[in-house]
Amino acid sequence: MIKFLLNQTEYQLRDIDPNTTVLDYLREHLHFVGTKEGCASGDCGACTVVVGEPCDDKIYYKSINSCITPVGSLHGKQLITVEHLKQGKQLHPVQQAMVNCHGSQCGFCTPGFVMSMFAYRKNNVRPERQSVIEALGGNLCRCTGYKPIIEAAMQMYRSPLEDQFSLAESSVVEKLKAIRQQQATAELSAAGKTYFAPDNVAALADILLKYPQAKLVAGGTDLILDITQFLKEIEVLVSTSRVEELKLVEETESAIELGAAVTYIEARQALIAQYPDLHELIDRLGSRQIRNQGTIGGNVGNASPIGDMPPVLIALGASLVLRRGDESRQIPVEDYFIAYKKTALQDSEFIERIIVPKAKPEVQFRAYKISKRLEDDISASCGAFRLQLDDGLVKSIDIAFGGMAEIPKRATHCEQALIGQPWNDSTVRNAMIELEKDFTPLSDFRASADYRLKVSQNLLYRLYLELQSSAEQMRVTHYG
Ligand SMILES: Cc1cc2nc3c(=O)[nH]c(=O)nc-3n(C[C@H](O)[C@H](O)[C@H](O)COP(=O)(O)OP(=O)(O)OC[C@H]3O[C@@H](n4cnc5c(N)ncnc54)[C@H](O)[C@@H]3O)c2cc1C
Ligand code: FES
Ligand code: FES
Known part of the structure; x- marks a missing residue:
């Protein structure tokens, strides 16, 4: 069963096709139609929603593209949509700033912009113009123009930070932690398809041995386009996004070790500390929504000839730890790619870690x-x-x-x-x-x-x- 909070209310999913995206779930099942579909491929940002995840005793808010996010990935998270911002007749300060700055014309892109701005407001004490632009880089507007929207993002700071989400934060943290502890492997089975989300690497390895035909999904920013753009049906999806060991960023004497499910945003600081020049590449990889969800493991795993991290990892002499069942092997990243979209991975094998050598002064x-x-x-x-x-x-x-x-x-x-x-x-x-x-x-x-x-x-x-x-x-x- 998949359990999550829709704003502050617990929802349980048992009989929804696991290939359903969060966007379709919101619009088709819950009839929450504030969240829009523009492209269904992660490019326009109209479908942006915010997920809250517990981080110590706080909630960390992430903007994501709901059109390429499988509904099962909501397990143990808080889902916030544009419908949750208004309190009675009172607009949220983010929405009010958009009104004040004339940040909306046809309005189609507006819920997506508002949600990206909301996540920014919750995670940043002060606005900084360049980081506002970075936070909104994944939202497209075809009629208003970006100047008033950026202005609104700066102006939303004129109202105090405290809102209904701050007031409920500690109770949301408790509820999410409780959900996360209940099931080692969250599962959703319906319409002849299954989604598994184990919370440890041994369980992940076992599931993949049992289902060698399964598709691994990390952030889904590449794989889920198979469903939304190519109309494929994926019978067994196995998510790495809850696997504790695959979420670690560790530093040894000679290397930075990244679990395969570490996102760009999570890896950024450790990588840039070693290689400051990676700053530009990482910040230009996809959009804020993509970097919040997408992983370096997925970037290598999809073996795309146009992925940005593989050339970086090859030039840095990085290697991969591959695991199948209880057995692991280590190979250089460059040996992973064999031919177009063909890799050295065997059936049931997966990327566990990426080992990036540390920088040397010379x-x-x-x-x-x-x-x-x-x-x-x-x-x-x-x-x-x-x-x-x-x-x-x-x-x-x-x-x-x-x-x-x-x-x-x-x-x-x-x-x-x-x-x-x-x-x-x-x-x-x-x-x-x-x-x-x-x-x-x-x-x-x-x-x-x-x-x-x-x-x-x-x-x-x-x-x-x-x-x-x-x-x-x-x-x-x-x-x-
Ligand atoms: C709008 C948009 C913009 C993008 N911009 C860029 C860009 O600028 N640069 C760029 O490089 N990419 C870009 N991408 C592609 C994509 O976001 C990245 O490749 C991302 O890193 C994929 O990570 P993910 O976690 O979302 O992978 P997923 O979609 O979850 O998985 C991708 C593939 O990797 C496999 N996989 C995942 N985890 C593992 C694992 N542990 N072991 C083995 N296989 C695994 C999956 O089975 C799947 O085949 C963009 C995508 C979108 C939609
Ligand atoms: S609908 Fe365009 S990014 Fe999701
Ligand atoms: S207001 Fe029309 S697309 Fe942005």
Whole structure:
């Protein structure tokens, strides 16, 4: 059974098709139609709702795309929709600020914006313009324009923080903790389909041995599009999102170890502390809603040629701990990708952990994402570079790209042209030509093959230029 709080009321789900999304559950089953469907693919933000999760004695509020979230993932969480904000006739301060700033015209996008703003308001004591823009990057508006909406997000801070959610916070924490303790594996079975959400890794391994055909789901930001866009039916879904061991971020002497179900938002701080340059890539990966839900395990697991983290992990020399039943093995990330969407995973095996070596002072790291839009856009090319110089010579270099081949891949010819050579303009230009031997990219709606190759060559040149002078001059990182 799946148990969650809809605002403050406990709901139990027993007979709902586990392929149902939270959006469809809200609109079709509960007739809560304030939450809108724009794209059903996580792109527009019209379906944004907020989930509350207990964190010590507080609730942490996350904006998520309900259109790509399976209903079973609500287990042990609080679901808040736009319907829950108003108190009697009194609008919530977030809604009132939208009215005051004329932040809505046709209104279709408004509930989604309001929910993203609500999550921001609950989690931030003070507004900061750039982080407001970051929080709203996954919400699209086709008629109002963003200026009044951003203004509303700044103005909502004029009212005090205390609201009905703060008053109920401690009782919600207690209720959610109680739900979480009741079942080791939450389960939903209906319409010939099943959703399992175990809370420990041994149970996860057992379920996968029993159901080798099962599909693992972490954040669902990739997999659930199979249901909403390709109209597939998934018979057995096994969620990693409750598995305690897979939610850990641990630091050893030599590495950062990320459980496979750690989200981007949860991994961000530990990764950026080691590799400050990852800041831009992580903050531009999807939208706030996607980063709240999506995991690095899922980014590797889906084996997409255009995923952003695989080239980063390959260049950093990261490895994966794979587990099947009681047995584990460790492989380099680059050996995980075999062919288009084909991986080294065996039946019933899963990614347990991702081991990222710590930074070393003598080694430089850069990651560059090329996409048409700054926020919430898939890369046309994504390049990652790890470089060590010794007395002006290239001692070692690791280069990997996404978007350039059927799998995320190392640029071996390019690397060989650099190793042992002086780090200067002519060596770098020669290595740029060698990149043509590494990749024969495709043309698609994101970019032509020529553009992909050219821009990727230029990313190596950007690395060279950035290491000569200040990084700020080379990149557009926000629109201000
Ligand atoms: C609007 C939008 C924008 C996006 N933008 C970006 C972007 O900018 N860059 C980018 O790289 N991606 C992007 N994505 C893709 C997606 O969000 C990421 O790949 C994300 O990291 C997937 O993680 P998840 O936890 O949601 O995976 P899920 O959807 O839960 O799973 C993805 C795949 O991985 C498998 N899997 C999950 N966990 C494991 C595990 N532990 N072991 C083995 N296999 C596993 C699943 O079975 C599934 O096949 C975007 C998606 C959307 C919808
Ligand atoms: S409906 Fe567009 S993001 Fe969900
Ligand atoms: S107000 Fe019409 S889409 Fe935003």
